[in-house]
């Protein structure tokens with residue numbers, strides 16, 4: 001199922017804060033600059049629409065940018081239908097699909113994205129929703145294998161470095177059907193294996209952000225979300 005859309009982020013799990021922290025595409029870091037230079041985006045785990053969605057940021061810089069959003073939550077689909085907006089020069093599309101079926105996503109995206117050209121694969125705040133039993137690294141590899149050299153993976157998620165957050169996640173998992181799988185920084189870094197990490201590497205997500213003053217900013221040593229950008233050679 002597909003609809004052109006823009007996205008707002010779902011507050012579906014303890015990963016949400018981490019995801020919100022990481023999705024700012026306007027950053028001074030080389031990693032974010034790399035993503036901002038992309039003209040094609042495959043944004044998996046879109047979430048509900050909010051301000052500065054991927055297509056808004058991308059098409060502000062380059063109106064011809066092509067964006068395909070993917071989420072498996074029917075609620076996201078409802079909002080996506082209401083918010084189909086794209087610059088006339090570009091494309092914004094929405095596919096309802098599950099990241100655990102990469103080939104379905106790749107087939108669906110092929111009508112909007114040129115797979116002979118680089119594509120930025122955005123996986124912000126989604127892999128924590130995928131259990132080890134579903135082979136998250138294997139899913140990433142299957143997606144990246146279909147992308148042209150020069151394509152980037154931007155991935156972020158919660159990490160298990162904050163005991164208070166770990167306790168909250170444990171409590172959340174005990175009462176929720178959708179469990180969240182918080183991983184170590186090393187496990188998160190492992191998702192980039194086989195790709196060339198862009199500076200500053202896998203870091204706390206605030207280091208992607210430009211704002212000199214951020215209301216409510218969490219001190220870096222208490223942050224429990226990390227991410228990075230890596231390029232396919």
Ligand SMILES: C[S@@+](CC[C@H](N)C(=O)[O-])C[C@H]1O[C@@H](n2cnc3c(N)ncnc32)[C@H](O)[C@@H]1O
Pocket residue numbers: 009010012013015016019020022023044045046047048070071072073076097098099100123124125126129
């Ligand atoms: C924490 S939100 C992150 C939203 C957004 N990427 C951001 O950075 O703000 C995670 C999103 O992943 C979606 N999601 C969870 N499991 C998924 C799956 N198996 N396939 C596709 N999307 C999934 C959820 O519906 C939700 O919208």
